[in-house]
Amino acid sequence: MDRLRPFPGFTKETVSFFRRLKKNNTRDGFEANRHIYEAHVLAPAKMFVSAMGPWLKQISPHIVAAPKVNKSIFRLNRDVRFSADKSPYKPNLGIYFWEGPLSRMESPGFYVHLEPPKFMIAGGYYVFPDWLIGPYRKAVVHPRYGKELAAILKTIVEGTDFKIGGRHYKRVPPGCDAAHPNAGLLLHKGIHAASETGIPEEFFSPKLVDYCLEKIKFLVPLHHWCVALLRRSTPPPPRVYR
16 A cells, blocks of 8 residues: 555654664664564655655666665664674665666666665665676776766766765786776775765655655666676576585
């Protein structure tokens, strides 16, 4: 039913829920506020995804906007098996719209994030799958694709409040030209742009959709560049274990 209802905006309780969760990040603390999570976080998040979907598909017809947990809506539970931080829940709301034949976390897309007192909008490729780093590096130094990416990033940096992220390595990879104009991009393990602000007033109204779309429009060329990179590249065949 949520998919049929118009998005009304999030509420003050949405923000209060995450502030309380950060202070009392325990199972008992969450269970005491589960009803607030379901009514003021999960329900409006599903409606937000449904409201954004048709507009994003005008930008890129194959983008995925799936109003479900573990789809466009990140689950609240943390995987603590390999983490020093054993807090069971994430004190934030993460929403992702992705595109490509791979899984959600292996694909480029647009990301919306609430973690009081901050609100963030981002886009691009957060982390490349390992097999895609090679094709990415070739594209960065390609006479056409490399110039396209450099121009896209320049426009974002000079014309918006987005910051470019994804730089990971300290040295240009062996065999690559350290004097190349795009050598700095060879240090990236992902390529993305993010804008972090305070929580806007639009967060509490249907205007959040327009607010996000207005910011996302600056990231569309980067998204299309990343999708094209993925489409030009061939993933390795799956491993067969015997």
